[in-house]
Amino acid sequence: MTMDLGHGVAVRIEACGKTFADGTRALEPATLDIARGETLVLLGPSGCGKTTMLRIIAGLETPDSGGRVLFDGRDVASEPIERRNVGMVFQSYALFPNMSVADNIGYGLKIRGVSKADRAARVAELVRLTNIEGLENRRIDQLSGGQRQRVALARAVAIRPAVLLLDEPLTALDAALRERLRGELDRLLRSLGITTIYVTHDQAEAMALGDRIVVMSKGMITQVGTPRDVYLRPESRFVAEFIGAANIVEAELRDGRLLLPGGILAVADAGSRPGAVAMIRPETISLTAPEAAMLSGHVDGVSFVGDRQRVIVTGAAAKPLTVDASNSAVVRTGERVGLTISPEAIWLLSDPPSNDVRPEG
């Protein structure tokens, strides 16, 4: 299903900050390169500045002075959105209620003066590509949420944009549909090979779709990396906790061992310091017999979630640890368990320890 749609442009934003008229700083000056054909995900909680960054790239917001937006090296700062040739999918889809599905998809081509016949051909192509055959003449209010999402995508792609910008395009949908469309969207974006910038607050969506993920917080970029990087090697406690589930363990590190209330843990780092902060993913911890492990604790609670069991263990570290056990393991509340973790699975963060470490009595 590969089509020649061009691969878009390389995008560079340079020292782009945004301060709104009321003085709110939505985005600290940021610089970022997006390669041609790459899918970059801007990920962060609401209010982190990700949508502002997208709107600056789109041309819907102007950056504070000094900021530049470059498409293939060309400064587009002075061009309003209607001249940037970007395809945009809005969170609310912004489909025109006064036009049919086909007219919506063909609108950008009509503006560009594409002949009626060419337009119809292109619309038909996109209808096929986004699996909405048969809906061409429907009104927008006759569409389901998922269908609207596809129409919005088809409309944005129809103009062969230089960059495709998606602002939380799946957020308005229910969970099951979101997951299915995420798969479709991923295949479509791969087949188009177009430069894509995707905004979301959903880390699972970011991992599934992004070539690279930009994690943002409080108007700043905190980490840029592949999904593997940001999950396995987070650069900060914020990234570790925002993406996936994480146990953050604060303890003294002595000669490559973390000294914990319930025993010791060997890590890959051979150093020593009083306040080390380590991240341990729940799925990297295995439950064993207490005498077989160097670290042990008590089971405080077990919840069965289908594909696995989530076990809370207290007494091992200063704070309760979350452990993902297989769904067939027999784990009882109150029982003492041993915890085994490979040294490579313990990732030391550079963050300073927090002050609220209270040794358990």
Next chain:
Amino acid sequence: MTHRSFVLACLAPLALVTTAFFLLPMGRLMLVGATGPHGLAGYLDIVLEPRYRATLINTVVLAAATTLATMVIATISGMFLERHRFPGRSILIAMLTFPLAFPGVVIGFLIILLAGRQGVIGDLTQILTGEKIVFAYSIWGLFLGYLYFSIPRVILTIMAAVQKLDPGLEEAARSLGAGPWAVQRDVVLPALGPAFVASGAIAFATAMGAFGTAFTLATNIDVLPMLIYTEFTLAANFATAASLSIGLGLISWAILRYRAHSPAAPWRRRADAMRDRLIFIAQLSFTLLVAAFLVVPALLSISAGITANYFRGISSGVTLQWVAQVWELYADTIALSFLIAFATLGATLVIGVPAAYALHVRGGTLSRVTEEVVTLPLAIPGMAIALALLLTYGGFGGFRRSWMFILVGHVVFTLPFMLRSVMAVFATIDVGTLDEGAASLGASPMRRFIDVIVPNAMPGIVAGSLMVVTLSLGEFNLTWMLHTPLTKTLPVGLADSYASMRLEVASAYTLIFFIMIVPLLVAMQLVAGKEQRA
């Protein structure tokens, strides 16, 4: 053109027209008010001079009484109609709301048919008691006229508010243990509060400034608009007329602007089937009575228009001779009315639709202030606006004598309705995002406006257009002051015929007005109904 300059261009016609034909004249009116023998102190005359003060008190008391009575009547009937479904309900609603577009003059005439010398109340009381009761030409007639005018408006507002009430609120209150009375007191009435206040304020302000009804009933009823009229036209006392108009305008504006909390009649929920039935019947009868009050005079007028001799009754024969006579005498007023109505529509579309868009997307303090200023004519009595226009442009002979002068008044008066109607639609659809969506596809600001903004604002544009045409066709307060013998519109002709023609001719003329205005009203209701369902 950048988006910013396009938005500013959208506002330009509005700014121009409002400045030239509203702000400037109102400023002039204020200046003239201070040119009397007492100078600026002339403004105090409205409260210091005993005759003016008595008139002011009279007017306020009458307006307050009208408001109170309207609120009670409309609350009972409005809640009843919105909470019950029964056969004939929609006809009843239509009967209660069709007088919406009747101008004051017509209502004055209907009150005369009801309680005047040849009125049906007089006839009935003569049969029943041997004594003929006639009160149309007194303050009671005026009170009845204002009631007639206000009831449809207030009923509609209350029905809309009751309909919008989230049933979940009542259910939640009941789930928390609130009894039927407590639900009404703590949830329903507070939720309706804003509607009560808004409709009460409108009823009060219109009763303060209404001129047409008083004009038709008698020139010697002591209310402020009549006083201004006589000071201006008969005594040529421009300064007093101007200062009184400013005073009247300020009162009306203040009422509409700073709406105080108003008490409302309590309304109980049913307790058991028997009482439920009784309450239903009582409410239905009451509502039917209200409908009769509104419909009977109109029917009387229609029958009088086709009766050979109204004094002798319908037995004297049915005829179209009066209609024909009216056509002969007044056909030109009808034509001029349509010309002005459609010119007004054109102007309000060209000025109002782009301005509504610009005010919506710009937002901010400036937009709010602009909207406030532009909608001021809703709160200021037509008489004050007319005086202001006369004092400012009366000297431009050619303009003063042409129908364009009336057109200007109608545009100033109807523009707020178009603006509000279109802005209401913009508030419900996400215009900003639609605009951005079209921009992302490459459309210029102008193109976006034509392809996306206007089509999606259509429901508001259609509703606003119907309202503008209806209001313009029936406008009397302004038009009476602005017209010349050669530029008479339909309502002016109506007032003429009420004053000088026999009852049958006046009725036939009213009949023609009904025939023109009722389809517009029906269309308006249909559009509103379609909107509600959508």
